[in-house]
Amino acid sequence: MIGDSEGKNYDDESKKEKKETELLSRRYFLEILGSGAIGIATVGSVVLTAQFLSPNVLLEPSLKFKAGLPENYPPGSVTLNKEQKVFIMRAKEGYFYALSAICTHLGCIANWKSEDGIIACPCHGSKFDKDGKVVDGPAPKPLPRFSMMLDEQGQLVVDRGSPVGEDIILKV
Numbered sequence: 001m002i003g004d005s006e007g008k009n010y011d012d013e014s015k016k017e018k019k020e021t022e023l024l025s026r027r028y029f030l031e032i033l034g035s036g037a038i039g040i041a042t043v044g045s046v047v048l049t050a051q052f053l054s055p056n057v058l059l060e061p062s063l064k065f066k067a068g069l070p071e072n073y074p075p076g077s078v079t080l081n082k083e084q085k086v087f088i089m090r091a092k093e094g095y096f097y098a099l100s101a102i103c104t105h106l107g108c109i110a111n112w113k114s115e116d117g118i119i120a121c122p123c124h125g126s127k128f129d130k131d132g133k134v135v136d137g138p139a140p141k142p143l144p145r146f147s148m149m150l151d152e153q154g155q156l157v158v159d160r161g162s163p164v165g166e167d168i169i170l171k172v
């Protein structure tokens, strides 16, 4: 053992200092850990609050689509837009209307049969006339007709989200 004139023991002093240093570093570590936990909890609650306050909006694709220029459709033509599942009908008189191509029975896509002048469903044999009226079942209802308009560029626009009566036509 090493000692001085006052009788202090250096080994005991250094052990005490070492212990204090260990305690200090442990305390420092626990403080850092606690601060980190509080920080994470704060950020988490802020994020959850922001999510709660932001509007819960479901963005769905528009039901409107452009169908090109009127001159692309000859008078008396029936054109199936397969992607949109809509028939663009142009009457002999030149006016337009749009019919859903989705069969009102069980939802198959109907086709235009030019040789018979009807719209026919390949699934269970329903038939519709050019106005979408049921000619032959089992379809329970006519094909819905959709709103049509011209945009600023003179293109036809069909709105599948806007059904209209059978007397609604688009004159161009």
Ligand code: FES
Pocket: 103, 104, 105, 106, 107, 108, 121, 122, 123, 124, 125, 126, 137, 138, 139
């Ligand atoms: S789905 Fe068209 S007739 Fe059945």
